[in-house]
Amino acid sequence: MAKTVARKAVRAQAKTTTNRKQGRHVYFFGDGKADGDRTMRDLLGGKGSGLAEMTNAGLPVPPGFTISTDVCAIYYREKGRIPADVDRAIADNVRKLEKAAGATLGSTDNPLLVSVRSGAKFSMPGMMDTILNLGLNDAAVEGLKTRTSNGRFAFDSYRRFIQMFGNVVLEIPKDAFEHELDSVKRIKGATQDTDLDESALRDVVNRYKQVVRSKVGHEFPQDPHEQLKMARDAVFRSWMNPRAQEYRRIYDIPDHIGTAVNVQMMVFGNTGDRSGTGVGFTRNPATGAKEFFGEFLINAQGEDVVAGIRTPQPIAQLAKVMPKAYKQLREITTRLERHYKDVQDFEFTIQDERLFMLQTRNGKRTGYAAVMIATDLVAEKLITPKDAVLQIDPESLSQLLAPGFDPKEWKSIPLATRGLPASPGAASGHVVFSAEDAVKWTDDGKPVILVRRETVPDDIHGMFVAQGVLTATGGMTSHAAVVGRQMGKPSIVGAGELEIDENAKQFSIKGRVVREGEFVSFDGLTGEVKLAKVASRPSEILQVLSGELRPRDSDIYRRFTQILTWADKHRRMDVRANADQPDQAELAYAFGARGIGLCRTEHMFFGEGRIPIVQRMILAETEADRRKALNELLPLQRGDFYGVFKGMHGQPVTIRTIDPPLHEFLPKREELMVEIVKLESQGKSGADLNGKLALLRRVEQLHEFNPMLGHRGVRLGITYPEITEMQTRAIIEAACELAREGIKVVPEIMIPLVGLVKELRDQKAVVDRVAAEVMKEKGVKVKYLLGTMIEVPRGALTADQIAVDAEFFSFGTNDLTQLAFGFSRDDIGKFLRVYQDKKILDKDPFATFDIDGVGPLVRTAVELGRKARPGIKLGVCGEHGGDPSSIHFFEQVGLDYVSCSPYRVPVARLAAAQAALAVKVGD
């Protein structure tokens, strides 16, 4: 169901894609020349454009051709039919490839074998499908044997092909094949695949063909041209498989861009001990260290390394076994890094000591590595500071603020085992053994560590929610490692001592059994695993900010600050923080916030010992009683404002007057009723019982059917002006006090939920009157601004009227989204997932600002507001203020600042710089 809807979405989008290169659908590469290049990632995908670029640079790349992403769109639009002209273009390119390769598809004496590889604009490691050794059939395999005089190799290639094709194209479960392979291995007494000889592999091939026959009811397809078409279509289909969709959802990759298909001459890493295959990075993608990093396997084909089935050898080892190929690989990859001006993640195969490059792309990295690498590249003069600002994913900066373990406590716990440190970070949680359980436990509020023999791409949802991922097999480039690093998820892979029994939901290390739910902790930077719950401590950066560590003792802190300082040079918008407490304000300031965009006064009401006073205020039957309670609150609130102003070092602070419905400060009705029944049954009476009864009466009076649309925001200030009076007094008194100390602050008093200009005017009168009174009493003059939140659609649409009285607008995009959609932000969880599955909504509009539907309200308010009051101050204080893609929109409409939670401030600084640069370039 979800699948057909998804297809429709792709088809609808496909209609809008224009024909970029008239008529051209297939792009050849080979013999030192390619039709495409690095600028054509949209059309060729990352892999195809990389292969073209490497070919043009004269690197050893097996020849081939790329079927463009346009064809993917056509495939979905035409419901799986590929038009004849595209088929003809593919046939032409097959002939061209046969010529370049000097071999023919299906030939019995010199067969051409190809890989059919997926590859979208953005790399999606392991999410889509690739088929190797295509072109083999019962006759060609004999031809391959004759040509290479290597029967073992020929039949190893054939059995791999049937297995991959069977799984990807014919949709036969992998287990069916694995089962047969294991049987033959058992019969032959072989432990490794490489122990099987030609006759054993012939047996495997026959068994595999039988599997195909019994599962799909026909013979394994023998015509290579037919095989190619089927494989091509399967790759297109893999674009829409559930894990690819999940991946795109997490990484915000649009569905409509589609995948390209690369058809490439095979080179073989499985011809014997002088061959092999590997993957690597030009720098360490976990730590950013400048070191050649990677792994390889002798006598193997590509998938073997990334699948994490055999644990490969570190690449330094290659220097010993094949020094010439190693040296060439170093030279080529160094060149590639200089060429692309970024870390390269590459794949290679060595066939009989000859090196071939199969892929290159900008490497995915942790947030930590991103900062290290970008600053190193600037120091090496490979990129400019501006390039560095553009290179780092803002989101990844938040990884640097994640906590680690307290070193003392960590040392005191015995080491259980070690694995490969695939992705740094401290992780501690309950052990679970499947992605599903990870999600279930997390939903119950329990942190989990996902423990797997190896992770498969289908585990992505479990990895996403887990605190960390721990696997028994696989290398630093296995799926678990790559995805872990990208998510910034602490990960350890290849912890070989783990014996995992996923069915029994337990593992053992040297005889010690650990069951589901027990605690495990690990350090993804060192690879150490311990069997205990360990408390974490703040990241190095936070330690510097809190004064525990000196800046000069923290390399990462200095680099982090450097990046943000560079970003600030390009940033147009200010970045403020949402903070209600002095310590939050201090932290936000330290993170680089210059101002507070939202100080929620009601949060202060929840402070220690305050709730009873607030309740007394709410319970008051008369205005006089209410004023009495408010008078008690006044000094407390004044103290809060004083602290927040001071924490912000005189930067602007926007304070919102009371916003939530009053019942939020009272106990729940049901709880009160239970307490009353208890007191009554104990035969108690008196003040306690009477108090509860009064509270219950008031709770019942305050009950609303729809509190979010009820008596809240400016409506409270209008009905109880004495609350606004008290708050204004507290604000202005605090400002006067600071003014006397020589600290100048300009408070911005913000009235929430205004939809009618007269609402604002009513409150403005109160604020101005009280402010004047206070200043007269204190004999101090302070400047203040009065403004409003724009969060009710009517307010946005009448912003010109409101701007007559408002000196600033702050977009409350949470409520604005809620009211524009009519979605309650607290209830959207119940249906959002279904909306996303059915492609009704792409993203959660409360996390990513909805440009199409809520955007026009913001644009209108900006325009109308500026018309009525040129120079009006405009900002945003909803959650969206810390979301990079939303920040791009706020840059476009020209807001003056964004405001977000203190921890998001670094992300917002970088995102705002990127937005400013993008807008400049784009316009």
Ligand code: ADP
């Ligand atoms: P992915 O995007 O999942 O990495 P690839 O298309 O890169 O998939 O292919 C998977 C593996 O198969 C890679 O390790 C690659 O090196 C290997 N491979 C792909 N094409 C060829 C080829 N023509 N010759 C040899 N190995 C290949």
Ligand code: MG
């Ligand atoms: Mg690859």
Ligand code: MG
């Ligand atoms: Mg609001």
